[in-house]
Amino acid sequence: MKPSGNILFSGVGGQGILLASEITAYALLEAGLDAKKSEVHGMAQRGGSVVANLRYGDTVYSPLIDPGQADFVVAFETMEAVRYLPFMHKDTKVVVNTHKIAPPSVATGKALYPHDILEELTKLGIATFKVDGFDIARSVGEIRAANLALVGALSSFLPVKEEIFLEVMKKRLPRKLEENIAAFQKGRAITS
Amino acid sequence: MAKANSEKIWLSGNEAIARAAWEAGVTVASAYPGTPSTEILENLVKYNDVYTEWAPNEKVALEVGLGASFAGARVLVTMKHVGLNVAADPLFTASYTGCRGGLVIVNADDPEMHSSQNEQDNRNYAFAAKLPMFEPSDPKEALTMLKEAFELSEKYDTPVLFRTTTRLAHVKSLVTVGSRIMGPVEVKIDKDPAKFVMLPGNARARRQAMVGRQQQLLAFADSYAGNRIEKGDKKLGIITGGVAYLHCKEALPDASFLKLAMSWPLPEQLIRKFAASVDEVIIVEELDPFFETHIKAMGITCTGKDKIPATGELNAAIIKKALTGESPELFAPAAMPMRPPNMCPGCPHRAVFYNLSKLDVFVSGDIGCYTLGFLPPLSAMDSCVCMGASIGIAHGLTKAIGGDQYKKTIAVIGDSTFLHSGINSLANMAYNKSHATVLILDNRITAMTGQQQNPASGATLMGEPAHAINLEQLCRAVGVEHVTTVNPHDINGTRKVIKEELERDATSVIICRAPCVLIPEMRTKKITPLTIAVDKCTGCQACVRLGCPAISWQPLTPDEAKALGKKEKQKGYTRISTEMCNGCGQCRAVCKFEAISEVEVG
Numbered sequence: 001m002k003p004s005g006n007i008l009f010s011g012v013g014g015q016g017i018l019l020a021s022e023i024t025a026y027a028l029l030e031a032g033l034d035a036k037k038s039e040v041h042g043m044a045q046r047g048g049s050v051v052a053n054l055r056y057g058d059t060v061y062s063p064l065i066d067p068g069q070a071d072f073v074v075a076f077e078t079m080e081a082v083r084y085l086p087f088m089h090k091d092t093k094v095v096v097n098t099h100k101i102a103p104p105s106v107a108t109g110k111a112l113y114p115h116d117i118l119e120e121l122t123k124l125g126i127a128t129f130k131v132d133g134f135d136i137a138r139s140v141g142e143i144r145a146a147n148l149a150l151v152g153a154l155s156s157f158l159p160v161k162e163e164i165f166l167e168v169m170k171k172r173l174p175r176k177l178e179e180n181i182a183a184f185q186k187g188r189a190i191t192s
Numbered sequence: 193m194a195k196a197n198s199e200k201i202w203l204s205g206n207e208a209i210a211r212a213a214w215e216a217g218v219t220v221a222s223a224y225p226g227t228p229s230t231e232i233l234e235n236l237v238k239y240n241d242v243y244t245e246w247a248p249n250e251k252v253a254l255e256v257g258l259g260a261s262f263a264g265a266r267v268l269v270t271m272k273h274v275g276l277n278v279a280a281d282p283l284f285t286a287s288y289t290g291c292r293g294g295l296v297i298v299n300a301d302d303p304e305m306h307s308s309q310n311e312q313d314n315r316n317y318a319f320a321a322k323l324p325m326f327e328p329s330d331p332k333e334a335l336t337m338l339k340e341a342f343e344l345s346e347k348y349d350t351p352v353l354f355r356t357t358t359r360l361a362h363v364k365s366l367v368t369v370g371s372r373i374m375g376p377v378e379v380k381i382d383k384d385p386a387k388f389v390m391l392p393g394n395a396r397a398r399r400q401a402m403v404g405r406q407q408q409l410l411a412f413a414d415s416y417a418g419n420r421i422e423k424g425d426k427k428l429g430i431i432t433g434g435v436a437y438l439h440c441k442e443a444l445p446d447a448s449f450l451k452l453a454m455s456w457p458l459p460e461q462l463i464r465k466f467a468a469s470v471d472e473v474i475i476v477e478e479l480d481p482f483f484e485t486h487i488k489a490m491g492i493t494c495t496g497k498d499k500i501p502a503t504g505e506l507n508a509a510i511i512k513k514a515l516t517g518e519s520p521e522l523f524a525p526a527a528m529p530m531r532p533p534n535m536c537p538g539c540p541h542r543a544v545f546y547n548l549s550k551l552d553v554f555v556s557g558d559i560g561c562y563t564l565g566f567l568p569p570l571s572a573m574d575s576c577v578c579m580g581a582s583i584g585i586a587h588g589l590t591k592a593i594g595g596d597q598y599k600k601t602i603a604v605i606g607d608s609t610f611l612h613s614g615i616n617s618l619a620n621m622a623y624n625k626s627h628a629t630v631l632i633l634d635n636r637i638t639a640m641t642g643q644q645q646n647p648a649s650g651a652t653l654m655g656e657p658a659h660a661i662n663l664e665q666l667c668r669a670v671g672v673e674h675v676t677t678v679n680p681h682d683i684n685g686t687r688k689v690i691k692e693e694l695e696r697d698a699t700s701v702i703i704c705r706a707p708c709v710l711i712p713e714m715r716t717k718k719i720t721p722l723t724i725a726v727d728k729c730t731g732c733q734a735c736v737r738l739g740c741p742a743i744s745w746q747p748l749t750p751d752e753a754k755a756l757g758k759k760e761k762q763k764g765y766t767r768i769s770t771e772m773c774n775g776c777g778q779c780r781a782v783c784k785f786e787a788i789s790e791v792e793v794g
Contacts, residue, residue: 021460027462029202035363036330039204040306041227043641046564048533061441063363065332066509068522080531098253103531103743108569108736109745109764111529120526140709 002033003159004057007066008032010084011076012101013050016147020074021052023151024158026168028056030158040065049080076133076147077101079113083119092126094152095191097133097146129153129191136186142179152187162188194648201238203367205360208331209298209568210235211270211367212338215495216294224612229300231278234268234644236723237653241372246644246653252276253284254297261291261351262388264379266342270298272582273611274578277614280317283351287321288398290349290405293377298354300361303478304505308339309559313479317484318353318456324409325353326418326454327434327472328541331365337418337453345370346377348405355455357478357682359435359704406457418453421466427440427527428471428515431463431494432482435506436476437626442508442565444515458486464646467492467568474499474515478506499611535564537742538681538774540706541633542756544604546738546778547687551598553694555587558582558614560606561640561708562633573604578684580605583749586628587621590659597696598627604769605630608638608646611661615670621699622671629693630672633680634663635708638780643710667701674700683781709774720790721773722780726756728787735788742772745778 009021021037032086035133036051053065073094075081079120081096088094096118105111121128133146148169155165166181173180203211209232211349213221214443221244223233237244247253250271250575255678271279275298288301302308318325328334328339334356341352362562377713387392398421413419424531425446432440433452440449450466452458467473475484475496499514500506513519535542545565549572557563557573558581575585586603594736605614609752636670638644646649649681650660667675674696678686707714746767750760759764768779772789780788 012531024201034366035227038359039362039364041231041362046533046535046561049531061438062433062508063359063365063438064505064507064509066442067507068520079528082526082528083531086525087525100289103530104534104568104739104741107741107744108739109733109747110568112747114526114528117528118528122329124523165716169711 002058005055005071006053006153007072007156008065008070008084008087009052009074009076010049011078013047015076016144017050017052020147020151021054022146023168023172024154024164025054025161026172027165028158030164033159034058036060036063043126049083051084053171060154070158072154076150079103079117081128082113082117085120088126092124094121094126094128094151095155096130098130099132099134099146101124111151122127127150129172131187131190136183140179140182140186142176142183145176145180145183148180149183149187152184153180153191156182156191165185179192198766200366200368201333202364204231204362204364204524205328205331205334205356206231206362208335208367209338209356210239211369212335214239214242215335215370215372216266216339217344217372218268219379220257220265221245221270221584222247222250222256223270224250224253224275225638225644226275226300227412227573227641228277228302229270229272229298230644231270231361232668233400233618233675234270234642235652241682244653246638246646250279251282252417254279254286257295257297258286258289258291261293261295263381264377265293266375267293267295267600268298269295271300272308273299273301273312274308274310276314276317283317286320286351287323288390288395289388290346290398291351292382293379294345294375295351296338296341296345296354297351298356298568298608300569301355301357303357306313308575313482314353314355315482316480316590322350322406323351323353324454325355325457326453327355327455328360329434330360331363331438332367333453334360335367335369338496338669340418343528346401348408348412350405350409352384355434357435366539393426408507408732410457410460412716413454413457413459416454416459416644419459419462421469422450422451427471429466430476431466431472431473431487432476433483434478436478436566437510439474439506439508441490443512452483455482458483460490463487463490463492464733466665467494471665474722476506476511476563479503492760494703526695532567534565534567534739534741535561536709536774537772537774540704540707540776541565542570542687542738543680543683543778544631544633544738545570545572546782547604547683547690549606553602556582556586556603558600558603558605558609560609560633562604565604567739569737579609580626582759583614583617583630585622586630587617587626590626590628602690602694603626603628603630604641605632607632607634607636607648607663610663611647615666617772618667618672618701619670625699627696629690629696630699631690631702632663632701634703634705637708637711643708663703672699672701674698675703676700677703677705679706681776681778681781682703683778691713719773721770722768722775722788723770723791724766724768724775725787725789726765728785730760730785731764731766733766734782734784738778738782740779742769742774
């Protein structure tokens with residue numbers, strides 16, 4: 001029986017979630033696993049809350065992660081980790097970008113960005129790994145590499161060797177490969 | 193693009209359908225973009241030896257497809273579910289003419305309405321138009337079954353419907369690809385008026401031919417390997433298809449299954465055989481009780497929608513709970529602000545809706561990115577029904593109320609939507625004399641679905657320069673005398689024109705022209721972002737009411753306000769994100785305190 005798991009990627013439209021989930025999917029496939037990924041395109045992409053489901057295992061049937069079944073949540077924005085709380089279970093590992101993006105109600109002064117929102121996870125005992133994706137991206141000299149830092153932090157938990165991830169990145173990233181690999185490794189160091 | 197035979201690659205449902213069309217020898221494809229179908233043609237255009245085009249609407253796309261099929265070509269036509277309503281006219285009679293070259297119509301349903309105004313179940317069209325319908329469960333099946341659909345189309349002289357849903361179109365999995373094999377029909381003009389001229393006399397004969405075809409298709413469905421029984425526990429027999437099959441396999445792996453790969457016609461003998469082999473038959477399908485109704489009509493005892501929801505998407509958890517009562521305890525959602533989608537920074541639509549939010553008017557909206565003008569803080573849309581409806585609704589409203597109601601009625605429609613189905617309604621307004629004002633938001637592209645060209649864009653899907661319809665001339669040609677073009681980023685100038693045209697005792701059109709910020713020319717344009725001088729910001733929130741993602745309100749306590757040298761009662765100030773700002777200048781136009789200026793370089 002091969003290992004199986006469910007990864008939920010969440011964030012704000014335009015943050016590079018599709019690329020991050022794609023790199024992860026290719027790594028799982030290269031490791032000999034079956035995988036299915038579900039994305040939402042269209043209207044939700046315009047700065048709204050977006051989510052991608054990635055499931056892997058021996059044979060994957062449904063493309064959707066059921067509520068309470070996400071083994072990993074990779075959140076590109078802080079609040080967007082907590083939004084998917086009903087999809088988590090007590091052993092879910094959450095990799096979360098500490099970068100915050102104000103939703104329209106906050107940006108227009110109608111609501112406040114919830115203070116210490118990650119406490120909603122930690123108080124339930126959910127393992128939460130903070131990644132300052134913005135800082136890592138800046139330090140490697142590629143502002144768009146934050147998503148690879150998050151993939152790096154996730155990668156420590158997956159049944160895929162680091163070399164496979166590196167090979168996939170070499171094959172799949174069109175530009176700024178060195179910077180992206182550096183961001184991946186900095187992210188990975190946080191969880192390994 | 194062509195990969196070696198039998199190689200496994202990772203494709204979405206839409207990518208797999210494009211690949212399959214190429215492998216099936218498709219040479220002509222026409223479509224109007226619509227989520228979740230758009231990426232099919234966006235991918236098919238990358239293959240050699242296939243003519244692909246964006247048609248102005250789905251009806252045109254299907255008619256183009258029908259013509260190409262009459263000539264003997266294998267043809268793919270794609271659209272979203274509501275697009276098939278637009279194409280329903282040719283669809284029903286194409287069922288009479290049949291085809292020469294294989295004609296497959298991909299119809300993408302959107303259960304849960306991720307990106308749609310309704311969640312109609314288009315399997316009903318297969319029944320109503322008497323056409324066969326395939327429905328794969330995943331990208332791998334989509335590739336195999338699309339090729340089978342072309343064979344079926346030619347063998348039985350019928351257009352074939354191919355239904356996908358969001359959870360197939362936008363799901364990726366491993367797919368086995370093959371090589372391109374051309375269709376068997378010779379491409380030529382082959383006059384056959386008895387088949388192609390649907391006058392009553394001919395149509396009556398074709399109607400009889402359809403009766404025979406339906407019998408043959410029924411026999412095919414019973415023998416088709418895609419419709420298959422998977423023996424399991426005899427106690428529970430599940431009849432299902434499409435993505436629901438995958439959810440069921442996850443929820444109840446031990447049950448017996450009848451997996452329907454064809455949603456129409458239903459394989460009656462196979463269904464009877466399956467029903468006789470299990471103790472209880474339950475039908476699990478997304479949306480309407482389509483299988484259930486027709487299987488019950490066969491006199492077979494079964495249950496379905498009394499347990500399974502008829503609205504929204506299904507997943508394994510919903511099915512498990514419905515059929516076993518099991519439902520795991522879940523963490524409750526945490527309270528937090530919603531994050532709805534928003535127009536992009538620099539979007540020209542925002543400026544238009546900002547103006548509309550300041551006017552006491554009924555805004556009859558339409559389908560596109562600008563539908564987001566409904567959301568706060570702009571909140572400036574009062575109706576939105578379907579593609580092109582804005583103009584007809586505005587006309588009807590003013591005719592019903594009469595008087596000078598036209599001075600308070602505005603229709604708002606995008607360039608692509610206008611050319612899709614708004615132009616007829618504008619002709620009606622001019623012809624039947626209503627004086628409401630029509631705003632055409634011309635951003636040069638079909639934006640919501642991801643920047644596809646339209647007849648006003650000046651380029652084709654295949655990248656060739658094309659005639660760009662002159663919208664001003666077009667509006668004048670249908671009888672609108674008063675056509676004004678404005679730059680929507682000029683908020684104050686635009687408002688003046690809108691107010692003048694509302695007063696006008698005649699049909700008038702205002703073309704608000706500024707390109708979508710996501711088209712390639714705009715993406716590569718040098719941007720000078722704007723910034724706010726905190727000392728000049730009085731916290732009036734005029735710019736905040738634009739709802740631009742680059743602008744955020746920074747609340748201040750009285751002490752903080754004082755520390756910043758402001759009056760204690762100032763509740764906050766505005767900040768502009770340099771990374772997100774596109775430099776459009778809308779906020780500068782609405783700031784009365786000259787607090788907004790360009791970021792100084794260096």
